Every structure is written in C-alpha cells, then in structure tokens.
Amino acid sequence: MTRHLVVADHIITGFDASGVPQIVEEGAILIDGDRVAGIGAAKALRLAHPNLPETGGAGYVAIPGLINAHHHVGLTPFQMGARDQPLELWFPERLAMRDVDPRLDTLYSAFEMIASGVTTVQHLHSRAPGDTDAVLARADTIIGAYRELGMRASYSFALRDQNRMIYAADEEFVAALPPALQKPTAEYLAGFGLPLSEQIAVFHALRERWADDPLIGIQIAPSNLHWLSDAALESAARMAQDTGAPLHMHLLETPYQQEYAHRRTGGSALEHVDSFGLIGPQLTIGHGVWMTPDDIALVAERGACLCHNCSSNLRLKSGTADLNAFLASGVPVGLGIDEAGINDDRDMLQEMRLALTLHRPPGHDAPSPDAGDILRMATEHGAATTPFADRIGRLAPGQMADIVLLDWRAVTYPWQDPAMPLIDVLVRRAKAGAVASVMIGGRTVYRDGNFIGVDRGETLKELALELARPDTPTEANLRRLSKDLLEPVRRYYSGWCKDLQGH
Template identity: 35%
Template sequence: MRQIVGARYTLLDGEAAADHALCVDGDRIIAAGGLAELVARYPDAELVGGDSFILCPGFINAHDHGRALGTLALGTLALGAADDFLEVWLAGLGSLPQIPPYLAALYSGLQLLRGGVTGVAHSHNPARWADMPAEIPEAIRGYRDAGIRVAMHPPIIDQNMLVYAERERFLALLPPDLRAQVGAADKIDLSADAYFDMLDALYDAHHDSVNHRVHIQVSPAGGQWCGDGLIHRACDWARRQNTRAQMHLLETRYQRRYAYKTWGVSFVKRLDEIGALGPWLTLAHMVWVEEEDVDLLAERGVGIAHNISSNLRLRSGLAPIAEMVAAGVPVGIGLDGQTLDDDQDFLREMRLAWTLANRDGMAAADLSAKAVWRMGTSNAADISFGAEAGLGRLDVGARADLVLLDWEAVRGRWAPMEFPPSELLPAFSLRRAKREQVRGVMVAGEWVLRDGAHARFDVDEVEREIYARLDFVADGGAPELGEYLREFYRGWDEDDLPPLRR
C-alpha cells in the first residue's frame, strides 16, 4: 500500500522546504515533490499528515545503554547511582536493579520512538559478563519488537577496572576490609577469545546488511579499559566484517591524564599510532580532546557521538563540538541514558547541544541549527549504522523512517501563520520542539507511533511488567568507594598538562 506523507514544512538535511511531500512504498521513499503532483502520480495512495505538521527524518541516537528506567529510578539514589563524577558514579552503577534484557530493550525502544528516534546505538551493560551471549539476543529481540533499529555493541574490557592506573596506590588508600574485597573483585570472567567467538556468532545470526534493522558491532568499551592488542583486534574485526566499532573515549579529564601518564602523548595520537583511527570507528563523549587533534580525527574520518546531557550530569565538561563540526568531523548526538530531564527527549538534547556548543567570545566557532539537525539525523546515522545504510535522510530511495511533528504546537499561539519564513524554520523548531509534539513515527514504512500513541504496544503494560520483575539482588557496585576514588583522582589534578578550555 502506497502512502503520500505531506506536511507544511519538510526538513531536508537541516533545511526547510515548503510543499515537499513524500511517497512511500514498502520500506522506501519512492518519490518526492509537491503534494498535488504526487497525488496526480499516485492517485490510489493513502494521504497522511497535512498542513499542521513538520516532516523530518527519524532521529538516530548515536550512543545509549538501554537502561529503560534511567539511573535515578526507584530510589537507587540511596544505592549510590546518583549523578556524580563519572569515576565515582561508575562504582555505584552496579547497584541498579536488574531488568530482564528483553524488557529493558523493549521499553527503551518504545521510549525512544515516542521522541522520534528510529534507530539507536546500544552499548550493552551486561548484568554478568559471562551471561552476555544470552543477554544480547534478548536485547535485540526487545528492540525489534519495539520497532526501532539497533546497532548493538556488546562491550569488552581487559584492564583498569578499578582505577585507570596506579592500582596499588589506590588500594593503599582503602581500609583493610574494603581493600581485600575490591582487590579480589576487579576482574571480568569473559576472555577476549570468548568475546570474539560470541561476536562472530551474533554477527552470523543477527547482522542485517540488507534492511539495516539490526547491526552487530564491536565495542572495546573505553580507551583506558582496553589494552592495545584488544583495541587492535576490535578494529580489525570491524573492518573485516564491514561493520563498525564504538568506544568511550576522553569522557573525563582523568582519562586525558591517563594517556599522558601512560604514553606521554594524547589519547588520539596514541590510537593513531596503533592504527585504530579510521572511518570504521565512533568515539563517544570526547570532551577532553586536544584541539590540535581535531584535524587528525577529521582526516581519519572518525565519528564522534556527542552526549551533552550526560557530560553535564556526570560533571565531565563541554566538548568542543562547534570546532569539531567546523573541522569536518562527523558528529552525531547520543543520549547515553542520561538526559537532562531523565526522559530521553531527543529534541531537547539537540537543543541543549546547540545552545552549549555556541560559546562566549566573538572569536568562538558557531554551530548552526542546520548542523544540529544533521547531528541528530544524517550524521548520527552515518556514525551509527554506516553511510551505506542510507538512514537519517529523506532522499528518494532512502528507507522510510519519518517523524511528523505537530506544527501548531511547535509554533505556539503567538506567531502569525506566515512566521517563520522557511529559512528560519530549522532554528525556530530546534528552539521549541519537544517529544510531546512528536505525533507520528514511521520506521521502514510502518507507523509505529500514531497520534502520539504506540501502535504495537501498550506502554503502561510494559512498564507494569518491568516493575513486577525488577531484581534488586544484583551483586555489582561498590558505592562506598566514592570518597576514596575522589581522594585518588584528586592526586591527578596536580598535573603539568597544558590546560584545555572547557
């Protein structure tokens, strides 16, 4: 069944076009043009949308963890998962209640679709490392059932679980009981060989390079948590399978410091030395990148996932996003499960990224609204699923992943109908649009959200099931380490590194 989707304005890669309707057949956009022209060409097509909507490509969330309830849910504040410095926060993260991976992914997918997100890069947090081969297919099934595309990142680490370096100095800070407890616990029961065997099997069973519903990608979880050999092997695997690698990098000032302590050069230069930088790689966060390394990232075609809310909530700082975009680095937006209002509102995240990227001083680089729309759509798609997947765009031949925003609600009461002119529309709607104003979401030709309601699931029902099955007896997490971690890393602040303006 063909459909013609019309709107007052259509946002085409960050630019607004008036009277630009799309014809969808199956999971593809087969034609674009004026509404009257398309109706004449396809007289049997169903008409959807209309003058009271803005039409834009589905958003792509370039980095997340699919935690379903966020990290503040259900009194876990008291269990140590309150927002804090990343290094302290991570020590409490294991105390979050466990949710069965199918339900967590299903609910996360539904939440994202509600805000117009049609594809997500999911960095998995295993309940237990050794159980990951069973958890990942369940998470994939959850996202599939929700109706959202997923780029799945099973993580692997092989070093520095407790602190980034100087483990013995850290252990010496602890009282004897705690020292014995954490000194025995900081290892993972998943070898690199077992991990890559699992990845091969997942790739064969689930990677979809035709319709791009599911990608299997590789994730050495963070620069400081993975040795050179592991990072190298991961990048090799991604290139061999023609898929991608995603890694957390330079999220905090202490990760920057770790690179200089270990190699005497920046993290980016070190990764380049070992041949890890290339168009197959996406780096999440990148708050503490040296400005002189930005051109190298652009030259190598490395993608960056920008997580502005998370970087604020975990006190990491502000990444030089305008400078990266100006240098030609492909930057996408990711929610990291840590949005400002803890509600996975992608439109607000774009607004925040835009606002905070434009810094004080007339000499500061500018980040335009158009660039931010691209960071949420085409750029995010390219760094999450690869450019060949053709997601995040409304071109003829592209996959039909669409969002209809309520134009009347975005416009508000005060603006005359002819305002804003279409050249101002991207900035106007980026400043004002919210997830509640997302009325329709199409993924691969299917309306998974209609009139603001999920078509496949009763979300309240899914939520009730999650609450009924929460498991509070998880064994991870050591929130009492917080004060010692602060003391330990405070010792790293007295450094002789050139300061970065963040």
C-alpha cells in the same frame, strides 16, 4: 501498507554539501515497502499515484528520523540509585543499581526515544556479567526488545580487558583496599572477567545471527583506552579490518582520562589509538571532551566521526566539549543522549535544544552552532556513526523510510512569527508532545501518543511491579560495597589533574 504517501506542508529532506537545509513545500513522500520511492509536490504525486493511503496532511512537518548516536541503558542510573558523580566516582556508585529485566529495561528507554522522534539508536552495551552464553542471551533480549517495537538499532558489546574499577589493574586496586573489602570486590570484578577472545566471539555470533535483519546492525565497541590493553586495541583493529564493521569508542571523556593516556603512552590518547590503525572513517569517538586542537586535526585528517553527549558531560562533571571547534574542522558530529538527558530522560528534541544553547560563547562574532547544524547532527551525521550510514538520516529515493511527522500547531501554539526560519522554530520549540507519528522502515510504530503493537502502560506496570520487590541479598551487598568503595576510588585519583579548580 506497501505503497502509501506521507503528506506535509514542509518536508525537510536533509542538507546540501554546504549544510543548507533542503525543504520541499506542500510535498509528499512516496513510500514503497520500507524505502522512499519518491519525493515531490503532493499534488503531482497524488496524480501519478492515485488512491494511495495517506498519512499526515495539512498542518504537519516531516523530518528524517532522529538518531541517538550514543546510548547505554533503559532505566536511568539516577532512577536506579546512582547519583550524578564525576565519572571515575560514578563507577563504584553504579554498584548500587539493581538488576532489571533487560526486555523491560530496553523498552522503557525506547518508548522515550521514539516518542521524541528517534528512529535509530546506537546501543553500547557496557557491562554484562557471566559467561559467553549469558552475555549473548542478554544481548539477544535487548535487540529483541528494539525489534518488538520496530526500532532500528545498532548494537555493540563493549570490549574491555583491564582496569574495571580504576585506571589501574584490578589486582592493584583490590590489594590496596582494606582487608574486609578485598574479597567482595574481587568477586564482583571477576563476574565481568569474560576473556577477550570470548568477547570477540560474542561480536561474531551476534553479527551472524542478525545479519539478515534490516533493522539491526552489529558494531564493534572498543570501550576506552584505559579499559583496553594494546592487545585488545590490536584485536579491535583486526576485527574492523576483517569484517568492515564500524567502531564506536569512548575517548577523552574526562581530564583524568587525558592524564591516564599521558601516563600510559607519554603522549596523546588519539595518537596511541591511531598507531593501531583504528582512527579512520569507520571510527566514531564518543565524547572527546578533552581533545586538543592537534587531536581534532588528526580526527579530521583521518575522516573519523565524533559523537557529542551534551547532557552526560554536564551531569558527570566531565567538562564542556568544544563543539564549535568540532564543527569548524569539518568532522561529522553526531548527537547522543548517553545514559540520560539533562532531565533524566531520553528526549532527543530536548537534547538538540541543549546542544544549541550551551555552545554560545560570549562575543558578537564568536562562533556558535545554528539550528541547522544541530538538526544535521541528529540526522545525517548521526547516521554516519552507524552501520546504516548510507540508508538513513536523509529523505531521498532509495533511503529507508524513517520519518517523523510533527504537528506544527502543537509546536507553535499559541503563536509563532511566520518570518522565523522553519529549522530554527523546530529546534528551539518542538517538544515530544508535538510528535504526531513515527515511521521506521515504512511502518508506523507510534501514532498520537500510542505505540503500535506494544502497550506502554502495561509494560510500565510490569516494570514497576518488578522493581517494587525488596533488594535481593546480592543487591543489598552491592549497595553496601558501593558506599565502601567510593572513598578508596577517590583517594586513588588524589594528585591527578592538579590544575583543575577545586581538585
């Protein structure tokens, strides 16, 4: 279907410079190939382009495809045996997670994202054991799974060259363990010891392989300050300067990370990262929960972006980011579901509702985000965190035709006061069941609960069958090691962040 029309009662095309939603009533979108060719009154577009196939019609609302600006894995860590722990304790907890076929794993979460209106995902691949060939093979499988569904994906393999379990050297951690735990822990950590030079080579190889695919972008992911030596930070900055690729970096997710930065640098994590030239329009900071007002001002001054991961911050006891301060600063803020949402899934409409509701401090005049702020985070500002920044997140001529059609009766049934603003109703009431169809690059990938070209039911059966097997000996050993390491990791942080309640 090269040229066709998407018709809706209301088309939310984006926001003006002041954040006011732009809505076309009784409109249509002319699609030519993978891009939007025109938007206007449905009657006028039908007359100008007669006999074109149509999608949608009366009773639908069209919005730009949503962007999950921070994502890691398919099956959730909780599903795979890792309880919700404070982040630093979650690292050993995750050793209990079994290995899963990366194609099936990726499809699992992609199904959930697309069904809730997500058309673009920022996939941050945090951990992959093995040598360069093994890492590249896994990356290609993950990217291929998104490609199989027709989903737009920005992929990055996280750079890290130190401190893989605690915020100190691996050797220091292993040496402090009881003798019986030292050998298995050292062997486990060695499996993730790909040299920095080879991690950089992975980025360049993937960037070359996928350069001509309009659905795929490759980013740089300097993982976090505690995982990166100064040499690695310098390398990440050089990679960005040489290639122009954007970066996405976890930073100040927890108070322990803030304390680590102070111990390492004597000051602010943001100032240290900025000293390498990393903070600028090409950088997105993931989380930023423990940024100070000076940190936020620096991000705004440099023109960087932020990504707010509301559910993750709650589930891992990381704290509540000051979203209202982020928005007041004028920094573009995207929205990410991270490892999993509040209901252990990847429902972007639900994540939007949570972000809208959580950041409402007491007081009649206290600032709080409105529905437009949240929708903009999930579209235009989420787009700014990806390599597709100038091509997605809005509906306008020349933009990629990433479009979600919502069945408005399903959103509002059995009743909704018609005086309530459209955007408010959408963010507050739209559920995944109201997503009638999802189009990515002009191609419908999801319609009426079904994925085009991939059988969700059969894929999930295959996944269930694979996971029904007993643990392998390696998995069983890692389960035991996970339990044994939890208390040593907890003891390491004793005395950190003493002002935290209950610490």
